Amino acid sequence: MFLALREIRHAKLRFALIAGVIVLVSSLVFILSGLANGLSAGNTAAIDAMPVDGMVVSAGSDYLLDRSTVSAGVAKDIAGIDGIDSAEPLGVSSANITASASDTVIGVSFFGIVPEGMIQPDVTRGEGFAGHEGGVVIDETLTEDGIGLGDTFLTEPGGIELTVVGVTTDRTYRLRPSIYMPLDLWRQLQPVQEGAAPDAVSAIVVRGDQAAIDSIPDVAPDTMVGSTTQVAGHIPGEAEQNGTLMLIQVFLVVIAAGIIAAFFYIITLQKLPELGVMKAIGTGTGYLVRTLIAQVLAIAVVGILLGISVADTLALVIGNAVPYSITVQRMALFGGILLLVAIGGTVLSLARIARVDPLDAINKAG
Amino acid sequence: MTTPVLELTNISKRFGEGEARVDALSAVSLRVVRGELVALIGPSGSGKSTLVSIAGALLTPSEGRLYLNGEDITDSPGQQRARLRLREIGFIFQGSNLISYLTGREQLLFIADLIGLPNGDARRQAYRLLDELGMARRADHYPEELSGGERQRIAIARALMNDPALILADEPTASLDSRRGRAVVELLAREVHERDKAAVLVTHDERLLDLCDRVVHIADGRLTGMPVGAGSAAM
Numbered sequence: 209m210f211l212a213l214r215e216i217r218h219a220k221l222r223f224a225l226i227a228g229v230i231v232l233v234s235s236l237v238f239i240l241s242g243l244a245n246g247l248s249a250g251n252t253a254a255i256d257a258m259p260v261d262g263m264v265v266s267a268g269s270d271y272l273l274d275r276s277t278v279s280a281g282v283a284k285d286i287a288g289i290d291g292i293d294s295a296e297p298l299g300v301s302s303a304n305i306t307a308s309a310s311d312t313v314i315g316v317s318f319f320g321i322v323p324e325g326m327i328q329p330d331v332t333r334g335e336g337f338a339g340h341e342g343g344v345v346i347d348e349t350l351t352e353d354g355i356g357l358g359d360t361f362l363t364e365p366g367g368i369e370l371t372v373v374g375v376t377t378d379r380t381y382r383l384r385p386s387i388y389m390p391l392d393l394w395r396q397l398q399p400v401q402e403g404a405a406p407d408a409v410s411a412i413v414v415r416g417d418q419a420a421i422d423s424i425p426d427v428a429p430d431t432m433v434g435s436t437t438q439v440a441g442h443i444p445g446e447a448e449q450n451g452t453l454m455l456i457q458v459f460l461v462v463i464a465a466g467i468i469a470a471f472f473y474i475i476t477l478q479k480l481p482e483l484g485v486m487k488a489i490g491t492g493t494g495y496l497v498r499t500l501i502a503q504v505l506a507i508a509v510v511g512i513l514l515g516i517s518v519a520d521t522l523a524l525v526i527g528n529a530v531p532y533s534i535t536v537q538r539m540a541l542f543g544g545i546l547l548l549v550a551i552g553g554t555v556l557s558l559a560r561i562a563r564v565d566p567l568d569a570i571n572k573a574g
Numbered sequence: 575m576t577t578p579v580l581e582l583t584n585i586s587k588r589f590g591e592g593e594a595r596v597d598a599l600s601a602v603s604l605r606v607v608r609g610e611l612v613a614l615i616g617p618s619g620s621g622k623s624t625l626v627s628i629a630g631a632l633l634t635p636s637e638g639r640l641y642l643n644g645e646d647i648t649d650s651p652g653q654q655r656a657r658l659r660l661r662e663i664g665f666i667f668q669g670s671n672l673i674s675y676l677t678g679r680e681q682l683l684f685i686a687d688l689i690g691l692p693n694g695d696a697r698r699q700a701y702r703l704l705d706e707l708g709m710a711r712r713a714d715h716y717p718e719e720l721s722g723g724e725r726q727r728i729a730i731a732r733a734l735m736n737d738p739a740l741i742l743a744d745e746p747t748a749s750l751d752s753r754r755g756r757a758v759v760e761l762l763a764r765e766v767h768e769r770d771k772a773a774v775l776v777t778h779d780e781r782l783l784d785l786c787d788r789v790v791h792i793a794d795g796r797l798t799g800m801p802v803g804a805g806s807a808a809m
């Protein structure tokens with residue numbers, strides 16, 4: 209590519225400016241992608257992490273665990289269905305806790321689970337709550353609020369003092385840290401509700417084959433089943449939030465395409481007399497097309513790589529103040545999209561280059 | 575009798591239709607042989623650029639045949655014409671001739687890249703040409719840093735870089751004062767004779783004619799004055 213880099217070298221400022229714009233746009237895309245990912249994980253991680261095939265909730269609950277009540281006894285009926293391997297009750301509720309040491313009040317989610325059951329989380333520090341009266345396992349993010357292994361806190365509702373015996377990771381729900389406890393303890397903490405069944409829980413989690421899972425409502429009246437993905441998607445605000453952030457990202461990608469298209473088109477228009485001379489002396493259109501694509505690739509790759517490092521640096525600076533998480537795959541995906549869009553943005557310029565008449569070198573000279 | 579490098583037989587070129595029809599060239603015949611610098615002179619609008627465009631495979635004639643090195647290329651498709659221009663023809667245009675972001679040396683190396691000349695050969699040849707045209711010391715300057723005369727000397731070097739059979743120059747001295755213009759044409763004439771090229775030089779300036787081997791007058795799209803081919807030592 210004889211011409212591509214020489215032209216960039218000669219017009220450094222111009223090309224640096226367009227690369228700068230690509231850096232800004234792409235870093236914004238990466239930041240938003242990380243933010244969307246982080247927010248979504250904060251909302252749904254505890255649900256996503258459950259290794260179950262289906263969740264049974266009450267019929268009118270719209271898959272909102274907080275609104276769903278199912279009788280725990282139903283779990284036995286469900287477990288009896290052919291093709292269902294196991295079924296366990298699960299309690300989920302929002303609550304506040306007050307750290308005994310500092311009096312700070314923190315919003316959390318309580319998960320009441322069957323001890324040693326399917327959704328017992330792996331602890332990264334400490335141990336499981338089995339054998340610890342009043343012991344619970346907390347999500348890692350709670351330690352950032354000053355509650356760690358061995359600390360105690362008071363529940364609201366319930367007013368019971370509990371002790372942290374284990375810490376697990378990536379178990380947030382509705383942007384709050386989760387606290388795992390035995391189902392019996394969870395039930396003690398629930399406010400007494402008029403008319404509610406004494407063994408009411410939020411859902412029954414099941415493992416088994418899909419056909420059997422789909423037939424559960426026949427056995428357990430007033431219930432419906434969904435996958436963990438379905439339940440996660442129905443968390444209030446989750447779909448809207450993902451949609452909004454995705455829309456912004458799509459707009460940014462379109463803007464990037466527009467900027468690149470305009471920039472290279474204007475540069476091409478400025479070069480028309482020169483392009484005429486080049487064609488007159490025998491330069492093929494293919495050569496000129498390759499030159500332009502090489503330039504776009506060079507500028508876009510540099511811009512996107514710098515954009516990634518800007519996004520990463522920013523994420524480091526912001527730290528844990530906002531949920532931010534991005535995987536290499538997502539970066540590669542968005543980087544690839546931006547690159548394709550950049551090349552797509554040159555279509556106008558390429559069409560113009562193809563139309564340049566070598567005769568212009570003589571007729572429009574001077 | 576040697577085959578002429580360039581031969582036009584009965585070339586006519588019409589632009590437009592009906593009322594707007596312009597007969598830019600009418601039954602023009604011209605032969606140019608190796609080592610011959612032919613001056614083409616005539617008033618504005620007489621068809622000089624049209625003739626050079628047809629000779630340079632940039633424009634197809636309405637009638638007549640065009641031969642390059644004895645081969646009929648009148649009906650060659652676009653891609654083959656581009657190839658011919660790249661391999662067999664050296665162009666020198668009036669202005670905006672050089673590529674703004676390449677230094678003098680790179681203008682020549684660009685041609686080498688297009689024809690796929692090995693790097694070492696390309697550098698040696700570029701240096702030799704620039705040296706011959708007195709541009710070796712200014713070779714690493716961009717066009718904007720060169721005078722008009724220097725630019726045209728680079729353009730001559732570029733036109734010779736592909737070692738063409740034919741050189742076509744359309745008013746290369748138009749933007750120069752007469753002294754510098756004459757110097758440029760002197761260099762062009764020297765290269766044509768030393769390297770045994772065939773060349774056509776379009777000019778307005780009668781004072782340059784003594785540097786050429788033959789003068790062809792054109793008026794209203796017809797060649798006048800000297801008969802075709804006369805005065806050429808090689809014929």
Ligand SMILES: Nc1ncnc2c1ncn2[C@@H]1O[C@H](COP(=O)(O)OP(=O)(O)OP(=O)(O)O)[C@@H](O)[C@H]1O
Binds near residue numbers: 589
């Ligand atoms: N593309 C075109 N369409 C229509 N008419 C044209 C076209 N190109 C040239 N002509 C006409 O053909 C005639 C010859 O033009 P040409 O450019 O060959 O003249 P010229 O001798 O080079 O003039 P000058 O000395 O001004 O450069 C002119 O009347 C011109 O208007």
Ligand SMILES: [Mg+2]
Binds near residue numbers: 624744
């Ligand atoms: Mg002209």
